[in-house]
Amino acid sequence: MGSHLEKLHAELQGILANLSAEACEKAPVGKWNAAQILEHLYLTYKGTNKGIAKCMTEGKPLGTMASMKHHVSKLVVVTLGHMPRGAKAPERSMPRGLSGDEVRGAILAEMEKMAAGLDECERRFGARTKIMDHPILGPLTANEWRKFHWVHGRHHARQIRERVKMQG
Numbered sequence: 037m038g039s040h041l042e043k044l045h046a047e048l049q050g051i052l053a054n055l056s057a058e059a060c061e062k063a064p065v066g067k068w069n070a071a072q073i074l075e076h077l078y079l080t081y082k083g084t085n086k087g088i089a090k091c092m093t094e095g096k097p098l099g100t101m102a103s104m105k106h107h108v109s110k111l112v113v114v115t116l117g118h119m120p121r122g123a124k125a126p127e128r129s130m131p132r133g134l135s136g137d138e139v140r141g142a143i144l145a146e147m148e149k150m151a152a153g154l155d156e157c158e159r160r161f162g163a164r165t166k167i168m169d170h171p172i173l174g175p176l177t178a179n180e181w182r183k184f185h186w187v188h189g190r191h192h193a194r195q196i197r198e199r200v201k202m203q204g
Contacts, residue, residue, distance in 0.1 A: 040179075040186035041151045045144065047193050048077075052140050059200045060136035070196045071136035077192055078139050079129045081146040084181060087168040088153035097157070099166025099175030106174025113173060114183050119191035126171045150185070154178040 055070060063069035068076065091098055102110070112118050157167045158178035166175035173184060 040182040041147065041154075044186045044189040044193075045147055045151075048147070048189065049144060051193055051196055052144070055136075055140070055196070055200065057136055060140075062199050068131060068195075070199045071134070071139060072131035073192045073196050073199075074136070074139045074143055075131040075134045076125060076129055077189055078134070078143045078146055079131075080185070080188065081143070081150045083128055084150050084185070085146065085153055088150070088157060091157055091161070091167055092153075097161045097165045098168045100169055102166075102174040106172075110173045110176070110180070113187055114176070114180050117183075117187050119187050123172075128171075147185075151182075154181055 060071040060074075061069050063072075087098070112120065154167075155178070157165075161167055163179065164177060167178055167181070169175050170181075170184060173180075176184060
C-alpha cells in the first residue's frame with residue numbers, strides 16, 4: 037500500500053473503530069462534523085481513483101507542466117508535510133450529505149483501491165513520472181500522491197479527534 041497510505045489507513049481505522057454515530061454529528065458552528073470530514077476524504081480518494089482509471093484507460097500518464105504556484109504548494113504540502121489551515125476544498129471534494137454510516141463503510145475500501153491504483157501507475161509508468169494533476173498542487177508522481185493523501189488525511193484525522201473530544 038505504500039508506507040504513507042499504510043499509516044493513514046491505520047489511523048483512520050482506529051478513528052472509525054471508536055467513532056459513534058452521535059460523535060459523527062458534532063462540530064463547532066460553521067465547521068464540518070466528523071461525518072462530513074470523512075466524506076470529504078472519501079471524495080478525494082474517489083477523485084484520485086477516477087484519475088488513475090483515466091490514466092489506465094488512456095495507457096499513459098496525464099501530468100502536465102507545473103506552474104510556480106504548483107511548485108510552492110507542493111513544497112509546503114508534500115515536501116514539508118504541512119496542510120495549511122483554512123484552505124478551501126475544491127468543489128468536487130465538498131461533502132454532499134452521505135450518512136456517517138455510508139461513508140464509514142466505504143472510505144477504507146476506497147483508500148485501498150487508490151493505493152492499488154497508485155502502485156499500478158508506478159509499475160506501469162515509472163516512479164518518477166508525474167501521473168496526473170492535483171487541482172492545487174499540480175502534477176504529482178504516485179509517491180507524491182501517497183504523501184499528499186497522508187498529509188491531508190492526518191490533518192483531517194486531527195480535526196475528527198478534536199470533534200470527538202468536544203462531545204466527551
